[in-house]
Amino acid sequence: MDSLLLNALLLVLLIIGSGFFSSSETALTAASKARMMQLANQGYKRAIAVNHLRARMEHVISTILLGNACVNSFIAIVSAQIFARYFGEIGTLYAGIAATAVIFVLGEVLPKTFAINHADRSALTLAPLINVLVRVSYPVTHVTQIICSGLLRLCGVKVVSEPGAEERIEELRGAIALHTHADEETRDAGQMLHSILDLEDVPVSDIMVHRRNMTMIDADQPIEEMVSEALQSPHTRIPLYRGQQDNIIGVLHAKALLRAIQANAWKLDGLNIESLAGKPWFIPDQTDLLTQLEAFRKRREHFAIVVDEYGALMGIVTLEDILEEIVGDIADEHDVKVEGVQTQSDGSFVMDGTVTLRDLNREFGWRLPDEQASTIAGLILHEAQQIPSEGQIFAFHGFRFEILERQRNQLTRIKVIPPFDQVTKIGKVVLGKTQAKTAAAQSSDRPS
Known part of the structure; x- marks a missing residue:
């Protein structure tokens, strides 16, 4: 009787041990890396132990599997002894069935x-004991890892201990997508984080203000006209050119102009606008946004002139343009708002050809490719491989594009019909905002 009680007690302890090793493996692999890192940075010792174990995951897995195999083997042996005592030789079969069921369910x-x-809670609780077991079993697990690595190399499998930079970036993108939910706050935060990761892949030519939309001042004009143009412009920095627009000779700052006029007793006679202008900063059009953002910080400048490989003027880019790629449109009281996209009642959109694909994808959640073109007109030209005529209709990437207006070789007005599911989704968003505004208006009209 004493022997039976001892075996039963031993069996219970072995089942608990099996559950311990099984839960440890799951907890350490499923625990949040971000939360463990945050707790470790706050000095939480158990979180530091979890991170230490995850850095040596090969040895941890070997230790857990070794412990689990030993415990499960002893469960089978003890079960066989107990069942053999009561059922004889057939008890071994009963023991195997019972041990399998117990290990599967309870272990x-x-x-x-x-x-x-x-x-997270399980990993923090079990980490100290697992850490001790990893150290004790290190000689056995180390030899096991050497044997396994050798066999994998013989089979042509390369063992990689740490993921590369590209894999880490993709993992970060996946984590952002995983935690970005449907509510507006987290969705906007997710879009900003994705935009930060995309900065290195976007050239300044995709976000610059094109030369035909630039505000520029001819330095050969009379001083009165130059000052008038500067004051009428909504911008504080304006390029100066002489002769041809490609010949940029400086960048005039509105504050420097006003200071010079004040110092001249508010008179324009004798002012030298060219001497007030700062030296222009030219950058290549293929400079990526991350590099340009760092350059803006180092030079402590907010304004750069974009040129192509031949040195021809292409446009301008500012620090605000790059920040808008991250946080969305930044408007102030001096910005001129251009209505580039008009929503139609049937769910379609009428837009200017200069509307950028990145703005459309961000605003409506579309996935129009922006690798080969930066504007909606450029995308149509790239896909059609021709200059379309007014009235022509194209279909690609699930969208329909109708050319409404064309000026010379430029597509100026385009009608875009998105896929049906996109129309439904955008309609729900607009309807939701309308209902929210209506509810707010009704609540404000109620007497207090």
């Missing part, structure tokens, strides 16, 4: 289910 499914639903 695997139950502890793993608990650990995966309480991964």
Whole structure:
């Protein structure tokens, strides 16, 4: 009787040990890396232990599998002894069936289910003991890792201990997408984080103000006209050119102009606008936004002139343009708002050909490719491989594009019909905003 009680007690302890090893494996692999890192930075010792174990995951897995194999083997042995005592030789078969059921339910499914639903708490609780077991079993697991690595190399499998930079970036993108939900606050935050990761892949030519939309001042004009143009412009920095627009000789700052006029007793006679202008800063059109943002910070400048490989003027880019790529449109009281997109009642859109694909994708959640073209007109030209005529209709990437207006070789007005699911989604968003505004108006009209 004493022997039976001892075996039963030993069996219970072995089942608990099996559950311990099974839950440890699940908890350490499922625990949030970000939360563990945050707790470790705050000095939480158990979180530091979890991060230390995850950095040596090969040895941790070997230790857990070794412990689990030993425990499960002893469960089978002890079960066979107990059942053989009462059922004789057939008891070994009964023991195998019972041990399999117990290990499956109590040693695997139950502890793993608990650990995966309480991964962070379980990892923090089990980490210190697992850390001790990893150190004790290191000689065995180290030899095991050497044997396994050798066998994998013989099979032509390369063992990579750490992911590369590209894999880490993709993992970060996935984490952002995973935690970006449907509510507006997290969706906007997710878009900003994705935009930060995309800065290195976007050239300044995709976001610059094109030369035909630039405000420029001819330095050969009379001083009165130059000052009038500067004061009428909504911009504080304006390029100066002489002769041809490609010949930029400086960048005039409105504040410097006003100071000079004040110093001249508010008279324009004798002012030298060219001497007030700062030296222009020219950058290549293929400079990526991340590099340009760092350059703006180092030079402490907000304004650069974009040129192509031949030195011809293409446009301008500012620090605000790059920041808008991250946080969205930044408007102030002096900005001139251009209505580039008009929503139609049938769910289609009428837009200018100069509307950028990145703005459309960000605003409406579309996925129009922007690798080969930066504007909606450029995308149509790239896909059609021709200069379309007014009235022509094209269909690609699930969208329909109708050319409404064309001036010479430029597509100026385009009707875009998105896929049906996109029309429905955008309609729901607009309807939701309308209902919210209506509800707010009704609540404000109620007497207090």
